[in-house]
Amino acid sequence: GQSLEQPSEVTAVEGAIVQINCTYQTSGFYGLSWYQQHDGGAPTFLSYNALDGLEETGRFSSFLSRSDSYGYLLLQELQMKDSASYFCAVLDTGRRALTFGSGTRLQVQP
Amino acid sequence: DADVTQTPRNRITKTGKRIMLECSQTKGHDRMYWYRQDPGLGLRLIYYSFDVKDINKGEISDGYSVSRQAQAKFSLSLESAIPNQTALYFCATLGGGTDTQYFGPGTRLTVL
Numbered sequence: 001g002q003s004l005e006q007p008s009e010v011t012a013v014e015g016a017i018v019q020i021n022c023t024y025q026t027s028g029f030y031g032l033s034w035y036q037q038h039d040g041g042a043p044t045f046l047s048y049n050a051l052d053g054l055e056e057t058g059r060f061s062s063f064l065s066r067s068d069s070y071g072y073l074l075l076q077e078l079q080m081k082d083s084a085s086y087f088c089a090v091l092d093t094g095r096r097a098l099t100f101g102s103g104t105r106l107q108v109q110p
Numbered sequence: 111d112a113d114v115t116q117t118p119r120n121r122i123t124k125t126g127k128r129i130m131l132e133c134s135q136t137k138g139h140d141r142m143y144w145y146r147q148d149p150g151l152g153l154r155l156i157y158y159s160f161d162v163k164d165i166n167k168g169e170i171s172d173g174y175s176v177s178r179q180a181q182a183k184f185s186l187s188l189e190s191a192i193p194n195q196t197a198l199y200f201c202a203t204l205g206g207g208t209d210t211q212y213f214g215p216g217t218r219l220t221v222l
Contacts, residue, residue: 008150030209042200042213043153087152091209095158097143097168098204098211102152 002026004088004101011107012078020073020104022088029090032064032071033098038084046086047073075106083108113137114214116201122220129188131217133201141204142184143211146170146197153200159184191221 004024012018022032031050035043049055049064049071061074075082085105089098114135123129135142140161145153155168157176165176173195175187188195201214 033209033211035211042215043211044213045210048209089211091204095166096141096160096204096209097155097158097166098153099155100152102150 002029002090002092002099004090004099006086006088006101006104008102009105009107011109013109014078014080016078017074017076018078018106020075020086020088020106022071022073022101024069024071024088024090024101026069026090026092026099028093030093031091032062033089033091034060034062034073035087035089035100036084037087037103043087078108080108080110082106114201114203114212116199116214116217118217119215120218122222123191124222125192127191127221129191129219131186131199131201131219133184133186133214135182135184135201135203135212135214137203137205137212138181139203139205139212140181142178143202143204144168144174144176144184144186145200145202147200147216148197156186156199188219188221191219193221195219196221 033048034046037043047062059076064071085103087103089100143158144156159178199217202211
C-alpha cells in the first residue's frame with residue numbers, strides 16, 4: 001500500500017517563499033505529483049516528478065528524492081491567490097491510481 | 111466547455127435512498143476514477159476503471175457500485191445511502207505524459 005504525510009497547515013506572508021514537504025511509504029510508484037485545491041473547487045495539477053531532482057514551473061518548483069522517500073513543493077513570490085490546499089500524490093505501479101496525502105492548507109497573509 | 115463534467119453538482123437525499131452520480135469526459139482518456147473527499151482526509155479512491163470491461167475497487171468501495179457505460183461515461187451509485195456517505199465526490203480521468211489526473215467539478219452529497 002501507499003501512505004503519504006504532509007503538514008496539515010502552513011502560514012506565510014505575501015511575497016515570501018514556502019516549502020511544503022511530503023514523505024511517503026510506497027511499494028512502487030511512477031512519480032510524485034502535486035495538486036492545488038481552492039475551497040469549493042476541484043484539485044488541479046501543478047507539478048510532477050518522475051525522476052529525482054528539481055522540476056520548475058514558473059513560481060512553483062517540485063523536488064523528489066526516491067532514496068529519501070521525500071519530496072517537496074516550493075512556492076515563490078507568494079500571492080494571496082496561492083491560499084489553498086496542496087496535495088502530494090503518487091501513482092502506483094500496480095493500480096495506475098493516485099494515492100493522495102491528506103493535504104496542506106496554505107494561508108497567505110498580507 | 112469542461113473536459114470532465116459531473117451531475118448533479120449538489121444533492122440532498124435521505125437515508126436509504128438510491129443515488130446515482132454521473133460523470134462524462136471529452137478528453138478521450140480510457141482511465142476514469144471516483145474519489146471521495148472528507149474534511150481533513152484528502153481524497154480517497156472508491157472505484158476506478160481502465161476501460162468499459164475493466165472495473166476495480168479502491169480503498170473504500172463498500173456501499174458503492176459503479177457502471178462504465180462507455181469510454182466517456184462512468185457513474186457511481188449509492189444503493190442505500192447512509193449519513194456517513196455525506197461528502198464531496200470527484201470523478202477524474204488520467205492521461206498525458208505526466209500521468210495527470212483531470213478532475214470534474216465535484217458533487218456535494220448530503221445524506222440526512
